Amino acid sequence: MSGRNDIDALIDLMARLPGLGPRSARRAVLHLIRKRALLLTPLSDLMQTVAATARECLNCGNVGTGDICEICSNDARANGLLCVVEDVADLWAMERSGTFKGRYHVLGGTLSALDSIGPDELRIPKLIDRVTSEEITEVILALNATVDGQTTAHYIADQLEGRVALSSLAQGVPIGGELDYLDDGTISAALTARKRL
Numbered sequence: 001m002s003g004r005n006d007i008d009a010l011i012d013l014m015a016r017l018p019g020l021g022p023r024s025a026r027r028a029v030l031h032l033i034r035k036r037a038l039l040l041t042p043l044s045d046l047m048q049t050v051a052a053t054a055r056e057c058l059n060c061g062n063v064g065t066g067d068i069c070e071i072c073s074n075d076a077r078a079n080g081l082l083c084v085v086e087d088v089a090d091l092w093a094m095e096r097s098g099t100f101k102g103r104y105h106v107l108g109g110t111l112s113a114l115d116s117i118g119p120d121e122l123r124i125p126k127l128i129d130r131v132t133s134e135e136i137t138e139v140i141l142a143l144n145a146t147v148d149g150q151t152t153a154h155y156i157a158d159q160l161e162g163r164v165a166l167s168s169l170a171q172g173v174p175i176g177g178e179l180d181y182l183d184d185g186t187i188s189a190a191l192t193a194r195k196r197l
Contacts, residue, residue: 007033059130061106061123063088071095077103080137084127084156086110086144090179094142097187102140105130110148111155124156131164138165140194144178157197166197 007029014025032040057069064070071077081102085091091104107122130136139160143149157166169190
């Protein structure tokens with residue numbers, strides 16, 4: 001009886017993941033159990049490792065296994081370009097496109113008066129510090145084309161005006177669209193055709 005309860009608990013946990021509902025979680029768990037040696041055991045081992053080693057980069061906010069992520073520690077990417085994104089999923093979406101060769105800054109959200117999220121709740125003060133300390137020449141605001149995303153972009157642009165060149169993603173990013181859901185070609189086109197603010 002306890003074995004079935006463990007399986008139900010696993011299904012319930014899987015159903016909490018983005019994009020999975022109860023039915024999808026059941027199918028995923030059944031597939032994992034059927035492929036125990038090939039999938040379930042290695043997945044379990046790797047999840048334990050990631051749980052023990054994953055951490056937020058102290059510099060940009062990316063997720064990695066060290067205090068400083070691979071992107072921040074790559075000297076070839078210290079080219080003066082800094083791409084500002086809302087969250088790590090957006091950073092990963094930009095990396096998938098393979099177009100951007102600079103560094104990133106993850107804000108950890110967007111400004112929202114309704115949710116009482118101001119600049120100090122985000123990584124905006126750290127962004128301003130990085131512009132000076134890392135000799136940044138251009139800040140690309142790659143925030144989601146939502147009301148909160150655009151409000152945040154305007155706030156950052158005001159804070160950095162006159163200190164650094166500012167640009168934002170251009171065509172290809174639909175109003176209300178989120179970077180994590182865009183295909184690589186759309187992200188690449190938007191980054192290439194970015195516009196000055």
